[in-house]
Amino acid sequence: MVNSRAVAGSLARSNPGLRKTFLFILGVLVLIPFLFPFIWMLLGSFKEEVDFMAYPPVWIFKPTLENYWNVFVENDFGTFAINSMIVAALTTFFGLLFGIPGAYAVARYKRTGFALIVLAARMAPGIAFLLPWFVLFVQLKLTNTYFALVTTHLIFTLPLILWMMIGFIEAIPREIEQAAMVDGCTVWGSLFRVVIPLTVPGIAASGILCFIFSWNNFLFSVVLAGEATKTLPVAVFNFLGYQSISWGPLSAAASIITLPVLILALLVQKYIVRGLAAGGISG
Amino acid sequence: MSSRSTRDASSMDSPSFWQRFVGACDRNVSWLMPLPAMMVTALLMIFPLGYLVYMSFHDWLLIGGKGPQFIHLQNYLALFQDERFISSLGRTGIFIILGLIIQVPFGVAIAVLFNEHFPGRGIMRTLLLLPMVATPVAMALIWVIMMDPSSGILNYFLSWFGIRSVAWLSDVNVVIPALVLVDTWQWTPMVALICLAGLSALPIEPFEAAMIDGASVWQRFWKLTLPMVWPTLLVAILFRFIDLLKVIEHIYVMTRGGPGFASETINLYNFLMGLFYYRVGYGSSISVVIFALVLGASLILIRARRTSW
Numbered sequence: 001m002v003n004s005r006a007v008a009g010s011l012a013r014s015n016p017g018l019r020k021t022f023l024f025i026l027g028v029l030v031l032i033p034f035l036f037p038f039i040w041m042l043l044g045s046f047k048e049e050v051d052f053m054a055y056p057p058v059w060i061f062k063p064t065l066e067n068y069w070n071v072f073v074e075n076d077f078g079t080f081a082i083n084s085m086i087v088a089a090l091t092t093f094f095g096l097l098f099g100i101p102g103a104y105a106v107a108r109y110k111r112t113g114f115a116l117i118v119l120a121a122r123m124a125p126g127i128a129f130l131l132p133w134f135v136l137f138v139q140l141k142l143t144n145t146y147f148a149l150v151t152t153h154l155i156f157t158l159p160l161i162l163w164m165m166i167g168f169i170e171a172i173p174r175e176i177e178q179a180a181m182v183d184g185c186t187v188w189g190s191l192f193r194v195v196i197p198l199t200v201p202g203i204a205a206s207g208i209l210c211f212i213f214s215w216n217n218f219l220f221s222v223v224l225a226g227e228a229t230k231t232l233p234v235a236v237f238n239f240l241g242y243q244s245i246s247w248g249p250l251s252a253a254a255s256i257i258t259l260p261v262l263i264l265a266l267l268v269q270k271y272i273v274r275g276l277a278a279g280g281i282s283g
Numbered sequence: 284m285s286s287r288s289t290r291d292a293s294s295m296d297s298p299s300f301w302q303r304f305v306g307a308c309d310r311n312v313s314w315l316m317p318l319p320a321m322m323v324t325a326l327l328m329i330f331p332l333g334y335l336v337y338m339s340f341h342d343w344l345l346i347g348g349k350g351p352q353f354i355h356l357q358n359y360l361a362l363f364q365d366e367r368f369i370s371s372l373g374r375t376g377i378f379i380i381l382g383l384i385i386q387v388p389f390g391v392a393i394a395v396l397f398n399e400h401f402p403g404r405g406i407m408r409t410l411l412l413l414p415m416v417a418t419p420v421a422m423a424l425i426w427v428i429m430m431d432p433s434s435g436i437l438n439y440f441l442s443w444f445g446i447r448s449v450a451w452l453s454d455v456n457v458v459i460p461a462l463v464l465v466d467t468w469q470w471t472p473m474v475a476l477i478c479l480a481g482l483s484a485l486p487i488e489p490f491e492a493a494m495i496d497g498a499s500v501w502q503r504f505w506k507l508t509l510p511m512v513w514p515t516l517l518v519a520i521l522f523r524f525i526d527l528l529k530v531i532e533h534i535y536v537m538t539r540g541g542p543g544f545a546s547e548t549i550n551l552y553n554f555l556m557g558l559f560y561y562r563v564g565y566g567s568s569i570s571v572v573i574f575a576l577v578l579g580a581s582l583i584l585i586r587a588r589r590t591s592w
Binding site: 035154223 | 305308309312313314316317319320321323324327328329330331332334335338345393396397399400401402403404407409410411412413414415416417418419420421422424425426427428429433434436439442468471472473476477480522525526529530531532535536550553554557558563566567570571573574577578580581
């Protein structure tokens with residue numbers, strides 16, 4: 001890379017346009033390996049089984065929608081998609097409900113100890129939480145319920161929302177709130193009338209990230225979800241076992257799960273790294 | 284509005300219950316407001332950790348109806364003799380080292396590239412985010428397809444360079460590098476983007492001064508860029524360190540620790556022991572050990588974060 005920069009540097013002296021072209025090509029070359037699996041997934045989802053087995057792999061083929069038909073009709077992915085949506089939406093709702101006032105308190109009253117405990121929870125291995133909850137849910141006969149899934153998903157999404165919202169709330173000048181309080185607003189009034197309206201973009205970003213991470217979660221869901229509450233990542237994983245090497249439907253299923261996430265991610269692209277640093281990883 | 288004013292008037296001498304309640308809420312707001320979040324945290328995160336430690340002192344098989352039996356520290360002592368545990372710990376070390384060696388230089392290089400100005404840079408940065416957010420299970424399965432030994436695309440690419448068919452996930456010697464490759468694909472963008480944030484915050488003057496003094500690109504990178512971006516990079520490294528220590532998800536999906544135990548990391552061993560074989564007591568003791576390891580690394584992270592961010 002440094003060598004190529006040196007090349008770019010010597011190019012710059014002679015021709016800045018050429019340097020930009022060189023960097024552009026380099027950027028494309030770097031990006032190709034990161035995007036290739038997505039391209040291969042989408043191509044595969046339209047391939048027939050015969051095209052999959054072809055060697056060398058085929059790039060141009062007669063596309064088919066059979067795989068998507070298989071996934072939705074024969075494998076009931078509609079139900080799993082609804083399960084995923086219910087769990088992710090409830091997780092997001094409760095995450096915001098608890099997280100926003102919590103973040104406000106950390107930002108304004110310096111409850112840093114609390115914030116650090118929550119950060120430590122993001123660092124902890126997910127299984128350290130999952131294992132006790134699994135034992136408890138088995139004893140309470142609560143496995144295979146949305147309740148179990150939402151509760152455990154909050155373990156990694158609450159830190160995410162809390163830490164993201166701390167940043168957004170700290171960015172609001174205190175003077176605005178003080179002005180509201182001089183005018184007779186209580187702290188709670190200021191939270192609802194000043195802070196929340198001013199942080200709507202932040203709340204949306206945190207909420208969307210929370211939804212994505214709940215949607216993506218596999219480890220907690222595979223343990224706690226049963227047949228009735230199975231979410232999409234668990235369903236696609238089971239694909240591997242039930243039907244040996246049916247790669248077309250597998251690619252179609254993977255595409256169906258991933259595409260909504262990619263679209264949502266584009267909406268919140270500025271905050272993704274921050275979100276990943278604050279929570280969302282459940283390993 | 285009118286009802287409120289009459290209530291205000293009547294409460295001149297003695298405040299109503301409601302007003303006292305509101306007043307109390309407002310005076311104690313500094314702990315009332317975070318209370319729900321704290322209670323949820325205590326219930327969801329602190330309490331299970333306590334229960335985890337309790338379980339780790341017991342011999343407890345979740346199936347078969349036999350309840351937990353208190354056995355002091357025997358689970359922990361057994362860990363020292365558990366070869367599968369010790370070798371999974373070593374394997375996790377290999378994962379961490381291999382992952383960091385590949386991902387950090389690669390991530391820095393990408394950050395340096397995307398810190399330059401050229402057309403299409405914005406959209407390229409955006410696209411770089413995609414591996415991090417895409418559903419990991421789905422992408423792991425796509426990697427399984429791509430790594431198929433007979434008709435997978437990766438072996439086809441290798442054949443261009445004359446390399447014969449590689450059994451990515453079923454060769455004991457290749458499986459760990461193959462899984463690190465998937466981890467690298469997913470998380471190098473994280474290193475790159477954290478590093479990029481650090482790079483774009485650097486002042487421009489030292490670089491101009493170095494240019495005037497005739498420092499080469501190479502010198503500028505090693506003597507200026509790297510030392511100045513190091514605090515930020517350290518945060519990225521520690522994040523990667525902690526997450527590699529806990530690496531599990533794509534391994535579980537792609538190999539389940541196989542072939543044999545060749546790709547079983549400590550976190551995966553923990554998962555299988557506790558949630559697959561239902562040996563929850565022993566599994567808990569492994570969790571406690573991993574938790575201690577991660578907590579140690581996290582404390583370093585929080586310190587580094589405090590000084591650099």
